[in-house]
Amino acid sequence: MNPWMTYLIWPLIKFSIAFIAVQALVAAMNWIERRLLGFFQARLGPNRVGPWGLGQIIADPIKFLLKEDFVPARAEKVAYYLGPILPLLPSFIVFCLIPFGPPPTFAVTNNINVGLLLIFALTSTAVYGIILGGWASNNKFSLMGGLRSAAQMVSYEVPLGLSIVGVLMLTQSLELEEIVRYQEMNSWNVFPQLVACFIFIVAMNAENNRTPFDLPEAESELVAGFHTEYSAMKFAFYMLGEYSLMIVNSCLAVTLFFGGWSLGMGGIGFTTEVMQKMGWVGGLIGTGIFVTKMMLFLFMYIWFRATFPRFRFDQLMDLGWKFLIPLALANIFVTGIVLLAFPSRLYGDTVIAVGEIMLTVIGMIVIALTLVLLFKPKRPKVINASRVSEA
Amino acid sequence: MFDVHEMEVNFGPQHPSTHGVLRVILKVDGERIIDAKPVIGYLHRGTEKLFEHMNYPQCVPHTDRMDYVAAATNNLGFVEAVEKLMGITAQIPKRAQLLRVILSELQRISSHLLWLATHAIDIGAMTPFFYTFREREQVLDFFEAYCGARLTLNCMRIGGMPEDVPAGWLEDIQEFIDRFDVAIDEYENLLTNNRIWKRRTVGIGVLSPEEAIEWGITGPPLRGSGVNWDLRRALPYECYPELDFEVPLGKNGDTYDRYLVRMEEMRQCRRIIQQCIPLIRQTPAGDIKAKISRVIRPPEGEVYHSIESPKGELGYYIVSDGKSQNAYRCHVRPPSFVNLQALPAMAKGHLISDLVALIGTIDIVLGEVDR
Structure with a gap:
């Protein structure tokens, strides 16, 4: 060609x-x-x-x-204009790297072998827009919002990065397509890497400045945080950037932990091969499955927002540095030990990855127990009418 | 080695979580508060001075505008003070007394619901706001059914009540009260055992019982510190002595305890109304006014009378010269104003995020602070 x-x-x-x-x-x-x-x-x-x-x-x-495009009197003009644009760029570029469907169809750029690293490198630049915007708008509340967001996003990059190490140890690849294929042939990474998945979801909420980690724009404390002084389309650009990154992170969570476009495990079910045999219809179905899973994550973001109060700044830092990072390191350690202690063996003529199966089974048991505890029928509360004495 | 850069931040008067027009001048080191200085007066309307130029019945609607989310208790405090000055407290018919109790307890519920809504949204929980407003709307409907107004009620008169119980009103309230316990459970489900909520409120703005008394704090903040002082029990008025209810007390005096106290208070309000409804059915219909002259001219003297408003001790000090229909002097002791004093002491050393929790927990209404 x-x-x-x-x-x-x-x-x-x-x-x-x-x-x-x-x-x-x-x-x-x-x-x-x-x-x-x-x-x-x-x-x-x-x-x-x-x-x-x-x-x-x-x-x-x-x-x-x-709406009126308002610029505060003593704002740093260049940085003020640059602020809303910066977070937008990486999110759009990252979209080209995410495989939405089975290989020949929908990935925009074919197979970059360091795909995952590139995505992390790009998304972590989004914070500059927020810092710049907060600093440039010559407002103390904006400045505090910008600083909060700088500290927060930098801190939560670490657990986010560490949480995917376990996935990489299992899949042995940084290519997103490879990671999905590994998952459909073995099991979705959410089972063997349950802890990592938990850390990833928490950290991605924090990365996006979403409730309960929406401190940079905490409307009851900092008025509107870093975008207090932004109006009209500049404000809309910040929102675009934030929501695009939300979508990017949901896509990543789906790809890394929930089997990407496939709907099957252990080579059984709706896998890439099945879709490829169906031609473009299969491609569409794969994309549909991917988008559905992604929408579930977006739903989760909204659900969190409706449910949780907001963390305080020092508590947020504590959670990141004293809880998530040690947990992520422990996860890497345990995954490594299990994989080394129980290497793959040949039974008859099939290779069985003993360590991975052990991790998967443990993960499944934990999930099942959690679900049972969560949905245990509660004793219905009876209004005690006799407590009120009829005078 | 490190420079400490203090920054001065103007928190308000135009700020989403100062509950009106409170301005706090903050000295912060990073996010830690070194000094907080509340500046008030942006809503000053000279209400006390106005009282000197109006006859007593004309004053009642102006009391609505002080604590504008709890108008009924403001009315109650004023009319009771004037009645005490005139010496007609004992002549108020039972039916009127019960009506007053029902209205002021409904008002306590609606005020606490508004407090919960704003307190939760200050701490970042968005949903309780809408849940509480669902119930608050119903309470306001009851006010509307009784006196036509929803917020500035003007629902009490010196010597009695303006209207008798509207038809079907008590049945509606009974139905609401039956459901209200479940609604409180719903709010508590979202907040009480929430880890983040606890982290944001436990140990924040601790007031020991001694400190609370020294600052002159009253109402739920005082009871949150474990001091058993509720004017409905301590200096009873109306028919509260006949009613069976408990005064919830906190232990640690922190924001979380004050939250728990107010939640339990709402349940107790429900209990009080529950008892009032059968009692009011036993009283003769239409017996809502004492027989007093149309022109209200109290004898010479002075009076201080206080009631338990949703926010604390609401007191009226009235001096009459015995000749005119106007008060010679009227002073209001607003609970919000007195409770607000403790804010700098409570805020010192906490973070900016805690300041909004503290402003929420002392439950101020600026209309009442500034008058």
């Missing part, structure tokens, strides 16, 4: 598709979040514009575009 086509035209087309898809999803997320929060909170949420309030998806961007 013409190298121009391979290296320029196709990637551009694919990138445009990804770009538009992300934009649309972010806009839709705004509506989904408000609507779901409404249902969580015994109210309706936006339901006036269009059927079920769907017109809100378009109405909100229009509102942002038409």
Whole structure:
């Protein structure tokens, strides 16, 4: 094929598709979040514009575009303008690296062999926009929000990075496609790497500044944190960046721990081979499965927001440094020991990875026990009417 | 070796969690509060001075506007003070007394619900806000059914009550009260055993019983420190002595205990109303006013009368010259104002995030602080 086509035209087309898809999803997320929060909170949420309030998806961007674009008097102009743009860029680039479906179809750039490292490198640059914006807007609340976010995002990069080491030890690859294929042939990484999965989900919430870790923009403490002085489209850019990163992180969680586009384990079920045999229909189905799983994670973000109060800053740091990082290190240690002590053996003519199976079984038992404890039927509470003496 | 950079932050008056127009000038080192200085007066309307230029019945609607989320108890304090000055306290009919108790306990519920909503949202829990407003809305509906207003009630008169019980009102309240326990359980499910909620409130802004008394703190913050002082029991008024209820007390005097005290107080309010409903059915309909002259001109003298408002001791000091229909001097002892004094002492050494929890836990209403 013409190298121009391979290296320029196709990637551009694919990138445009990804770009538009992300934009649309972010806009839709705004509506989904408000609507779901409404249902969580015994109210309706936006339901006036269009059927079920769907017109809100378009109405909100229009509102942002038409509002006054205000720049505070003594702001550092360059940094102030740069702030909202910086977090957007990495999230869009990262979208090109995530495999949405089985190989020949939907990944924008084919197989980068250090894919995971590249993604982490890119997403961790998002914090600069927030620091710059907080510092440049010449407002003490913004500055504090920016500083909080700097400390928070840097601290939580560490457990986030450490939590995936266990996954890498199992899959022996940094390629996202390889990681998914490993999971469909063995088991979803959430089982053998349960602890890592927990750390990843907590840390990704903190990375995105979402409740209960939304300290940089804690509206009851710092007015609006780093984006206090931002209005109109600049504010919308911050929101775009935040929601794109939420989507990116959900995609990563799905890819690393929940089997990516596949719906099967141990080589049985809806695996890549099955999809590839079905042609483009299989590709679409794979993408559908991926998006569904991703939406479940986005739902989880919203659920957290509706449920939890906010951490205090020092408690947040304690949780990161004194709990998550040691836990992540312990997880790496235990995973390593188990994998070394129980190496794969040949039984007959099949290779059985004893250590991995042990980890998987333990993970499954823990999950089952947790579910049982969570959904144990509670004794119904009876209102004690006799406590009230009829005078 | 390290420079300590103090930064001065103006927390308010335009800030989402100062509950109105409180301004706190903060000296912070990083996020740690070195000094907090509350600045008040942004909502000063000269209410006390206004009282000197109006006759007594005209004052009642102005009391609504002090603690504007608890108008009924403000009315109650004022009319009782004037009644005490006139010496007609004993003539108030039973039905009127019971109505007053029901209204002020409903008011306590609605005030505490609003407190819980804002306190939770200050600490970052968003959902309790909507849950509590669901019930608060119903309580406001009862006020509307009784006197037509939802917030500034003006629902009491010197010598009695303006209206008799509306038809079906008691049945509606009974139905609400039956469901209300479950609603409180719902709020507590979200917060009471929540690890993050506990971390944000346990050990924050501790007031020992001695300190609390020295600062003159009253109401739930005082009882959170374990001091058994509830004016409904200590200096009883209306028909509270006949009613059976408990005064919940805290142990540690921290934000969490004050939270627990207010939650239990709501359950006790429910219990009080539960007892009042059969009692009010036994009293003759229409017997809601004492027989007093239309022109209210109390004899010469002075009076201080205080009641337990949702926020603490609400006292009215009235001086009458015996000749005019106006008070010679009227002073209000607002619980929010006195409780707010302790804020700097409570906030020192905590973080900015704790300051919003503290402002929430002392439950101030700026209309009452500034008057």
